[in-house]
Amino acid sequence: xxxxxxxxxxxxxxxKLAMNIGxxxxxxxxxxxxxHENAVRLGELIALRVLQDLARTYNEDFAGFQVWTFGxxxxxxxxxxxxxxxxxSNSAPYMPGADALMTPGAHKLVATPFxxxxxxxxxxxxxxxxxxxxxxxxxxGSLNRGRMxxxxxxxxxxxxxxxxxxxxTTTELHDPATGQWSYTGSxxxxxxxxxxxxxxxxxxxxxxxxxSQFKPTETxxxxxxxxxxxxxxxxxxxxxxxxxxxxxxxxxxxVGGYAxxxxxxxxxxEAYDPxxxxxxxxxxAPWNQGQxxxxxxxxxxxxxxxxSQHxxxxxxxxxxxxxxxxxxxxxxxxxxxxxxxxxxLITGGENANGLIREAELYNPTTGTWTRTSPMFESGRAxxxxxxxxxxxxxxxSNDYNAPNATCELYTSGF
Numbered sequence: 001x002x003x004x005x006x007x008x009x010x011x012x013x014x015x016k017l018a019m020n021i022g023x024x025x026x027x028x029x030x031x032x033x034x035x036h037e038n039a040v041r042l043g044e045l046i047a048l049r050v051l052q053d054l055a056r057t058y059n060e061d062f063a064g065f066q067v068w069t070f071g072x073x074x075x076x077x078x079x080x081x082x083x084x085x086x087x088x089s090n091s092a093p094y095m096p097g098a099d100a101l102m103t104p105g106a107h108k109l110v111a112t113p114f115x116x117x118x119x120x121x122x123x124x125x126x127x128x129x130x131x132x133x134x135x136x137x138x139x140x141g142s143l144n145r146g147r148m149x150x151x152x153x154x155x156x157x158x159x160x161x162x163x164x165x166x167x168x169t170t171t172e173l174h175d176p177a178t179g180q181w182s183y184t185g186s187x188x189x190x191x192x193x194x195x196x197x198x199x200x201x202x203x204x205x206x207x208x209x210x211x212s213q214f215k216p217t218e219t220x221x222x223x224x225x226x227x228x229x230x231x232x233x234x235x236x237x238x239x240x241x242x243x244x245x246x247x248x249x250x251x252x253x254x255v256g257g258y259a260x261x262x263x264x265x266x267x268x269x270e271a272y273d274p275x276x277x278x279x280x281x282x283x284x285a286p287w288n289q290g291q292x293x294x295x296x297x298x299x300x301x302x303x304x305x306x307x308s309q310h311x312x313x314x315x316x317x318x319x320x321x322x323x324x325x326x327x328x329x330x331x332x333x334x335x336x337x338x339x340x341x342x343x344x345l346i347t348g349g350e351n352a353n354g355l356i357r358e359a360e361l362y363n364p365t366t367g368t369w370t371r372t373s374p375m376f377e378s379g380r381a382x383x384x385x386x387x388x389x390x391x392x393x394x395x396x397s398n399d400y401n402a403p404n405a406t407c408e409l410y411t412s413g414f
Contacts, residue, residue, distance in 0.1 A: 048077060048084060055079040137376050137408040140393065141179040144172055146403030147396045149192035149333075152383035153204050155224045160385050160393060161204055163187065163196050165403070166211070171222070171229075174395070176387050185228045189216045193381075195244035197252050199274050205232070205252060207272065209240045219272070219279075233277045236270050241333075243294035245302050247316050250274060253282075255304060255314075256289035266290075285314075286321050293336035295344050297364050303344055305362070306331050311369075325368040328360050335384035337392050339412050345372070347394055347410070350380040355399070359410070376408050384410075 020043070051065050056079045064078040075082070147165040152174075154160055160174035161184070169186040187206065194209025204222040209215070215238040220229050235254070242257025252272040259266050267284040292307035294314075305311035309330035313322045327346065334349025334356070344362040346369075348355070355378035360371045379397030382404075386392055391411050397404035 045084065048075075051077045052079065052084060137373075137394075137410055139376070140407045140409055141174075141181060142405040142407060143181050143396060144183060145170065146405045148398030148403040149209075149381040150383065150396060151194060151196035151206070152385050152393075152395060153196045153198050154385050154387065155198070155204075156202050157224060158388050159224075160387075160395075161196070161222060161224070162383070162395065163194070163206055164189070164191050166190065166192055174393065176389070176393075185222070185226075187220055187222075187229045188231060189214075189218065189220070191216070193240035193258075195242060195254070197244045197246050199246065199252070200250045201274060203274075205244070205272060205274070207235060207244055207252075207254065208238065208242055208257065210238065215240060233272065233279055235272075235279050236281055237266075237268055239266070239268065241290040242268075243292060243304065244272075245294045245296050247271075247296065247302075248300045249316070253294070253302065253314075253316070255285055255294055255302075256292060256307075258290050283319060291332035293334060293346070295336045295338050297338070297344075298342045299364075303336070303362060303364070305336055305344075305346060306334050306349065308332075311362070313367075324362075325366075327369050328371055329356065329358060331356055333380035333398070335382060335394070337384045337386050339386065339392075340390055343412075345384070345392060345410065345412070347375060347384050347392075348379045348382055348397070354378075355380055372412075375410075377404070377406050379404065379406075 048067065051067065055064060055077060058079070064076045067075045067077060143162065145168060147162065147168070150165040151163045152160050158176060160176075162172040162174065162181070164171060164187045167190060169188070169190055171184050171187060172181045173184050174181050190211055191206065191209035192211065195207050197205045197207070199205055202224060204224075205219060206222065207219040217234040217238045218231050219233050219235060221232040222229050237259055239257035239259050243255050245253045245255075247253055252274075254270050254272070256266060256268065259268065267286070267288050269282040269285050270279050271282055272279050289304070289307045293305050295303045295305075297303055300316060302314040302316070303311060303324070304314060305327060309326045311324040311327060313324055314320075315322075330351045331346070331349035332351070335347050337345045337347075339345055342364050344364075345359060346362065347359045348357070350356055357374040357378040358371060359374055360369050362369050375394065377397065379394075379399065381398035382394055382396050384392050384394045391409045393407065393409055395407040397406065
């Protein structure tokens, strides 16, 4: 007796056939993104042609095969309809919407996979794929003045202090609530390649740096309560491209940096005591380093990374250094930000290949590095600040002597 029931539903086996065909097509090599797209389109076309050929072998006129396409559309295959082409058209590649990749989450990727003589899709049904994106970055407000080789600090009130820069003693404040910047008090010295450290008393210590004409040993304090700057002691050695890290005992550890044309990058180590507003020498580091980063971990140790492809841990309790895993790429003039959970985010910088967009994460449990999604813009000598909401504000850049005012936000946890 002829079958007169509803259309026969084809499920996963057809998907397997289509994907196996697509995988087989790629064995010859992948040269373009469209190779992957055409593999999916060809696989589904061949699978549907197999179904239509099978429908022709039946003697009875049944309701056909009901198929779910990869995009979730329902298509019914009969012995003669829809009219299936003999090849895959390249005229309609998969194209996401203009803003589809600008925010994290699932987005629809729509295309007409097979074109008939009238230009219509397969049975008038477009192929729709779902694309999961993990863009962690969004743009935010720009600085009032472009800055490079500057520093930024998150203040206790949640705002971000942006320090001085080339030919600029002006400083700015970023309000995360509005995403906008406003001017605050001006520093005494023009500086670049310096450090800015939030002390336990809520003030900000700026040390080192300078310009090619003048490198001040004087260090300055910013008071958020008054929005003013004042001089506070002098370093033992002027330097730039060094690091300054607030230790758990309240002192500030300064490591390495470029002293002068005779010394180059050094192993100089000294500490600032906010109680006395004085500096004192510490035993030298085991290597010469500059344009690196130094990050205080939750256990009190200091992660020193970059300036090369290496990373080290310093223990203030013992004074010992322990080498860690290598970064994914050598970089300098990058940033390092401690994230919730004790991981460290490294962003940007430069190396022999130019400016870097790539970002990576350090795991203190394993001592290893893994990549995360890259930034929108490559950059060096920028800033990266952890905000109270857990996001990281990346601001400014030295795009080879062209100050950049671009800012973006990183969201971890995907």
